[in-house]
Amino acid sequence: MTTRTLHLNAFLMNTGHHEASWRFPESDPYAHVDLAHYVHLARIAERGTFDSLFLADGPQLWGTVAQRPAGALEPLTLLTALATATEHIGLIATASTSYNSPYNLARRFASLDIVSGGRAGWNIVTTAGAEAARNFGLDAEPAHAERYARAAEFLDVALKLWDSWEDDAIVADKAAGVWGDDAKIHPPRHRGTYFSVEGALNVPRSPQGYPLLVQAGSSEDGKAFAARYAEAVFTAQQTLADAQAFYTDLKARTVRAGRDPEHLKVLPGIVPVIGSTEAEARAHERELEEHIVPAHGVRRLEQLLQLEPGTLALDAELPADLPPEDAIEGAKSRYTLVVELARRERLTVRQLIGRLGGGRGHLTFTGTPEQVADAIETWFTHGAADGFNIMPALLPSGLDAFVDHVVPLLRARGLLRTEYGPRRTLRERYGLPRPANQYTQPSPSAPALV
């Protein structure tokens, strides 16, 4: 039996996940457009033998640029550049099913998978918010359920496109002048509710068949989608009990969808804040909070809760009359998580901003390397996680600290690989099989599997 080991993903974000990270002396305020910065981060993550790194994204400029670094290199572009600077680590890009066409996006992920030698992953998002919608010819965002219906059809089309070349479609018979076998090309001829896509993809099937499919929405629609398609799920959970409940629920949904629950990996996001003593770690956490400009934090919280500017008072608790999750058209599960956190701990707006500043609702693990490793081990061995999405408050220093001080402990405990070994695909790193091509017939001479 193979020992179960952690899957670690490095969630990269310019100067770090803390909203005030850019104000620290070590931080480069232009890091978000600096390829060398991201190459440096990717190499730290490879030093830590992470499975993958990940870039979030949305096709809009969020809020104002006064508050903090805004805008970002387009993720597939950045990951392509990182593919050439790294050898082993998986490369997961966020891309929207609401604001892309299946043909173009399927081809771009196949291309990244090819140039990276099978290391591409796609974090599938439906993109909440009217701001994005208005950049693509719409006046308002599509309803939550409609976004997910479109996402499901998008995936079905993309899977047909990725399978539209059988793996052995290229014959390359120079003498006969026959390059490919047209019988092994399968145009989707798809006509659906949201998309009509006739022809085969114009790139051969990639090393992984298609990118690792990742998902991060935790709403009801999101969980149903994950159970059907996702191979890895990023999630925000504030307590061990919540994380266990989410993990159990999602694995059960995967079984009900007819899939092996081992083929969906659950990775809660955590913000590790590390010190050589617990006191030092707490002091670092306070230093982070003190760099938040309160007015910026209030405005960001108002946006998350879909409140008008000026609704929240800094030293009061949240208003009692917030709308239920059902009324939220945006990031539903994040909304509920934040409101429940504030109510459970009776936090003032100021305190809530401090708690959210680091990870936007993700859990902060603050302490010594041993304490952080203990927390990771507890979640991993108590049915709450198959691994973690590591979200350092400051970058690069927070990732360096994790790799230098926590990773050796996890390795010593047998929880994490000590080296990559031979090159593998991202899907192999996550312990998942290469998907079969839906159009490939079993060989007539081969015995039937069922």
Place this chain on the structure above:
Amino acid sequence: MTTRTLHLNAFLMNTGHHEASWRFPESDPYAHVDLAHYVHLARIAERGTFDSLFLADGPQLWGTVAQRPAGALEPLTLLTALATATEHIGLIATASTSYNSPYNLARRFASLDIVSGGRAGWNIVTTAGAEAARNFGLDAEPAHAERYARAAEFLDVALKLWDSWEDDAIVADKAAGVWGDDAKIHPPRHRGTYFSVEGALNVPRSPQGYPLLVQAGSSEDGKAFAARYAEAVFTAQQTLADAQAFYTDLKARTVRAGRDPEHLKVLPGIVPVIGSTEAEARAHERELEEHIVPAHGVRRLEQLLQLEPGTLALDAELPADLPPEDAIEGAKSRYTLVVELARRERLTVRQLIGRLGGGRGHLTFTGTPEQVADAIETWFTHGAADGFNIMPALLPSGLDAFVDHVVPLLRARGLLRTEYGPRRTLRERYGLPRPANQYTQPSPSAPALV
């Protein structure tokens, strides 16, 4: 006065521009998906101090895969990978205005421009053909004029997006907690015939402001578009006289559009077939033709002429009753060029296929390095070209031969740079100014320029 020198672009295409190139012993039939192959080509072009390299594209799988290598890595993805493997050469990707959204495409080009240090170029195409249309929800291709109307609006929106951040929008005042100046962010708020795009781009203005704008259509609509927007034009011309007429016409149109004609560079495509003697070059040319499978060539010619399969007879001339260019909805100018070539020289279908096999209507310069250099110099100094789009029949060997044997002659004649010198943007290589931002006001204390 600065001496006028050649602008050279390397048009890269898997195993070469000759349709039978993949059948040669030296050719790798999997080159089209091999990053190392393209890195090798890019480095040869840099050794030849070319201004740029270029990838054609269309969002569909052309015809059958039996004939020759089909499909390709998505160009922006491949060029991003090449950006990290090269230092000086410009990187020009083809992308369609008919099958992309301005917000996504503008961001991707800005991202490539940033990661390449200002070396991005965009070959703007409207994409002919029903096959592409059917991959994007349409039953037939939009009419030629409509495609160009959409392209013009696409460009206007893209230019607004690329200018939506002023160059000094980032303040980065850590002490005050102010990262950007919202007064220097300019959302397009565009509502037009084809597009509605509300918000600013989510990436800052790139080193070049925006990518070098390249165009290659030579129809009436194409030339009008080029005169208005293009900074470099790729074109297929079969005779010096035709090339001179095209050059003169396009420069005059540029002046009529209110632009400096020096700010539009004309680059005819040429297929150099080089031998140490003229006889050796001719023998190489014949060897290329002999590798064409006649049935494949006939079918490709029928597709170009929009004829039913089986219409053409191999040893007869073209039928007399071909439709006029006006009736063609696809690549209009290429259609006319091929028909005129066949009529002028009374070529049989077999002969025409041989002539087209190398460059699909581009001119083949066959001879010794001196003869090829002479032809280049003649065109360059006789009002036919500002440079050339170099399209080797075989890759990499044809590009190696050009760089090793023709480039030294061009340098000795003072027609081509001998080294790159300091790093420059692609637009600087082409002798073009960095575009001003349409939203930036002149400083109140600066004297007016007019």
